[in-house]
Amino acid sequence: MKHVAVFGAGRIGRIHAANxxxxxxVQVRYVCDPVADSAASLAQSVGAExxxxxxxxxxxxIDVVAITSPTDTHSELIGHAAAARKHIFCEKPIDLSVPRAVACAEAVKAAGVACMIGFQRRFDPTFNxxxxxxxxxEIGVPEVLIVTSRDPGAPPAQYLKASGGIFRDMLIHDFDVFRWILGDEAAWVSATGSCLVDPEIAEIGDIDTAAVTLRTRSGKLCQINTSRRAAYGYDQRFEVLGSTGLLACGNHRPTELVQMDANGVHSDKPEHFFLQRYRDAYRLEVAHFFECLQTGAPFRTTIEDGVQAQKLADAAAESLKSGQAVVL
Known part of the structure; x- marks a missing residue:
């Protein structure tokens, strides 16, 4: 039996704790959160204290800690967990600072504990x-990756102020998909963006619409387009062009029902948001985490993956600010 402490009783903490x-x-023994009502409610729902x-x-x-708290607490909790010799599952990102993220990776390695970062898209059945x-x-050598990543609406400005910006908060998942799918590292990053959804986002120094182009060391190309607004639902797609074919991963819908009548052809909009779109991925990633702890197999997403995605987010932010491509 593995005993777990969950740090963070918010939206994502509830998903992970239930899974x-x-x-x-596996037993969820403890829940820790400064918001007493949230902590008590979650603890009661999973039989924890x-x-x-x-x-x-x-x-x-306690064998394992699950870090699902706000971003600015992740690196400190990882450090505490490493010092206490607890295995770690941590939601992305490791930290908003690359040096602190690197320091976390070094602390985890020195302590000899396992650490997996929650890039759940690698566990989505379609993407996987x-x-x-x-x-x-099956499609030869992958050459071009096109990623579409659009939220149905922007989060509150209060959240965005502490998020680290769209590249570190939202596109960090897409940067991880880029590395994972193409199996290569970036050599060149160019990013541009605008504030088209909410002027309040511009007032806090962020953007809500972005386009990023990356070139890998071997010359493969990737384009990522993203927006904080998609009126039709949560839009998560990518396609890979290979030397002998193409793979396309489309949106998920609540049902696959299609109605055809005199007014047109109708189907469900895409799933509303990430909690619905990736419900299976969240379940599969924690199952993978404990399976690897049991067998000693490597994690599909490591703390080093978290560091590398953070570096790409920083490069994109630098390119946006300077108006120039960044060579890595």
Whole structure:
């Protein structure tokens, strides 16, 4: 039996805690969150106890910590967990600072504990099927990746102020997909953007619409287009052009029902948001985490993946500011 402490009782913490509690051989023992009502509600739903952060780390019975708290707490909690010799599952990003993210990776390595970063898109059944087909060579050598990533609406400005900006908060997932799907590292990054959705986002120094182009060391190309607004739902697609074919991963819809009548052809809009779109991915990633702890197999997403995605986010932010491409 693995005993887990969950840090963070917000929206994503509730998803992970419920998935953890449903796993055989796993017990969510503690929930830690400064918002007492949220902590108590989540703890009750998974049969856990609300305790302080220090109490959770001090309990030798805790094998694993799940860090699902706000971004600006991640690196500190990773450091505490490494010092306490607890295995770590942490939502992205590691930190908003690349040097601090690197320091976390070094602390984890020195402590000899396992650490997996929550890039859930690698566990989405559709996206993962594309990766498996690429690995089998079904479309030859991948040459171009096109990623579309659009939220149905922008989060509150209060959230965005602490998010690190659109590249570190939103596109970091797409930068991870870029590295994962093309199996190569970026050599060149160019980014541009605008504030077209909400002028308040511009007032806090961020953008809500972006286009990023990357070239890998071997010359493969990637284009990412993203927006904080898609009136029709959560738009998450990519396609890979290979030397002998193409793989296209489309949106998920609540149902696949199609109605055809005199007024046209109608189907459901895409899933509303990431909690619905990636419900299976969130479940599969925590199952993978504990399976790897049990077998010693490598994680599909490591803390080094988190560091590399953060570096790409920083390069994109630098390119946006300077108006010039960044050579890595």
């Amino acid at each position: 953890l509690a449903a796993l055989p051989g 609300v305790v302080s952060i220090d109490a959770a780390f001090a309990d030798p019975a 099927a594309a990766k498996e087909r690429l690995a089998r060579g």
